[in-house]
Amino acid sequence: MLIDARRAAELAARNSYGRLVAYLAVRSRDVAAAEDALGDAFLAALKTWTESGVPKNPEAWLLVAARHRLIDDARRTQVKDKVIHALKLTGTQTQLPPPLEGIAFPDERLKLLFICAHPAIDPGIHTPLMLQTVLGLNAAQIASAFLISPATMSQRLVRTKAKIRDAGIAFELPEAGELSSRLEAVLEAIYAAYTNGWDNVTGGDPRHQGLAEEAIWLARLCVQLMPKEPEARGLLALMLHCEARRASRRTANGSYVPLSEQDTTLWSQSMIDEAERELAQAATFKKLGRFQLEAAIQSIHAQRLVTHRINWEALALLYEGLIQFSPTLGALVSHAAAIAEAKGLEQGLTLLEAIPAEAVRNYQPYWAIKAHLLKHLGRKADAQTAYARAIGLTEDSAIRDFLMGQQ
Numbered sequence: 122m123l124i125d126a127r128r129a130a131e132l133a134a135r136n137s138y139g140r141l142v143a144y145l146a147v148r149s150r151d152v153a154a155a156e157d158a159l160g161d162a163f164l165a166a167l168k169t170w171t172e173s174g175v176p177k178n179p180e181a182w183l184l185v186a187a188r189h190r191l192i193d194d195a196r197r198t199q200v201k202d203k204v205i206h207a208l209k210l211t212g213t214q215t216q217l218p219p220p221l222e223g224i225a226f227p228d229e230r231l232k233l234l235f236i237c238a239h240p241a242i243d244p245g246i247h248t249p250l251m252l253q254t255v256l257g258l259n260a261a262q263i264a265s266a267f268l269i270s271p272a273t274m275s276q277r278l279v280r281t282k283a284k285i286r287d288a289g290i291a292f293e294l295p296e297a298g299e300l301s302s303r304l305e306a307v308l309e310a311i312y313a314a315y316t317n318g319w320d321n322v323t324g325g326d327p328r329h330q331g332l333a334e335e336a337i338w339l340a341r342l343c344v345q346l347m348p349k350e351p352e353a354r355g356l357l358a359l360m361l362h363c364e365a366r367r368a369s370r371r372t373a374n375g376s377y378v379p380l381s382e383q384d385t386t387l388w389s390q391s392m393i394d395e396a397e398r399e400l401a402q403a404a405t406f407k408k409l410g411r412f413q414l415e416a417a418i419q420s421i422h423a424q425r426l427v428t429h430r431i432n433w434e435a436l437a438l439l440y441e442g443l444i445q446f447s448p449t450l451g452a453l454v455s456h457a458a459a460i461a462e463a464k465g466l467e468q469g470l471t472l473l474e475a476i477p478a479e480a481v482r483n484y485q486p487y488w489a490i491k492a493h494l495l496k497h498l499g500r501k502a503d504a505q506t507a508y509a510r511a512i513g514l515t516e517d518s519a520i521r522d523f524l525m526g527q528q
Contacts, residue, residue: 126170130170137180139256143236145191151282152254153283153286154286234310237254239295246278251310255310258317268450319363319364337361340357340360355410355413358399361395362422362423365389366380369384369387393426399416400417400420409442411446414443418439421435422436431462437464457469469494484514492511496527512524
């Protein structure tokens with residue numbers, strides 16, 4: 122019975138977390154309180170459902186339990202009567218309401234993503250807030266994507282939610298004209314969710330095993346909501362290209378396989394074809410952006426299906442363009458790797474070493490690529506040092522084993 126209750130709770134969390142938080146937060150005007158109340162509801166569900174069985178409508182049960190917790194908290198903190206009234210109104214419903222009038226959002230989670238991109242909230246915290254509030258990632262998972270400590274990320278999220286509550290920021294749907302200005306933050310969050318799911322190739326937390334698929338679904342919904350936004354299509358193309366190669370990333374025994382060595386017969390041709398269609402459609406709007414460039418980079422890799430080679434010169438040019446739009450560490454390191462293949466190891470290493478040391482101190486891909494270049498330049502001692510650093514920064518045991526075998 123405990124296993125059934127736990128599975129039912131995990132399924133409800135997977136399918137309903139974002140929608141439940143959105144519904145409760147809009148009415149309570151307090152994101153953190155809505156999350157806490159829902160968390161308590163899930164804990165109560167594990168106990169109650171184990172003893173009395175899983176209800177016919179788990180989502181409605183959770184909504185009612187969380188609502189009661191919010192009402193109790195509101196009474197204790199003496200919030201305004203209209204907030205308590207708004208929460209009491211949810212007790213007359215047995216399921217989440219249909220989409221609100223106005224913008225026809227195709228999914229409650231997508232709606233909440235746009236709500237979290239409110240301009241009064243610090244843009245630097247938009248993506249982390251979405252990842253935690255809508256997609257259920259914890260501070261440690263979010264922090265790893267932003268290369269900061271979990272404690273720092275947790276503090277930032279707590280401060281942001283307090284600001285939403287204390288400043289009375291309207292946690293409500295944007296007008297149709299505001300969607301475009303919020304889209305970039307939404308796409309960033311969807312991509313961050315995808316990369317978290319992409320890294321989770323060997324399993325782990327059940328809540329995140331399907332995160333990559335969920336991110337692709339949200340990107341499709343973005344295209345459906347805003348079909349004339351090329352970056353939405355670019356993001357979808359990017360993720361489809363990456364997802365097409367999922368089956369080739371590990372051998373049958375779980376060993377890591379680098380992209381350049383993957384068996385192309387394992388790639389999904391249908392996903393690649395869809396990605397190419399989305400990228401071609403995005404190009405018709407003649408408004409280039411980061412995600413379109415990243416998708417074009419993946420398209421170059423996909424061409425190995427036909428050409429049986431990688432066009433490193435084209436990749437280097439695309440990375441140069443990407444750096445103009447988004448000079449991230451990932452883009453700078455990948456550009457150096459492409460230049461090493463296209464123009465020589467020394468040129469690639471020079472570009473790598475031009476990146477500020479403090480920025481790459483804990484950036485694992487930098488040390489893995491640097492180790493590879495140093496090894497092939499015959500600088501064995503330096504390569505060993507770089508490999509040791511890369512291995513020490515690697516959390517994936519399969520990648521760690523691969524790197525140890527390269528020394």
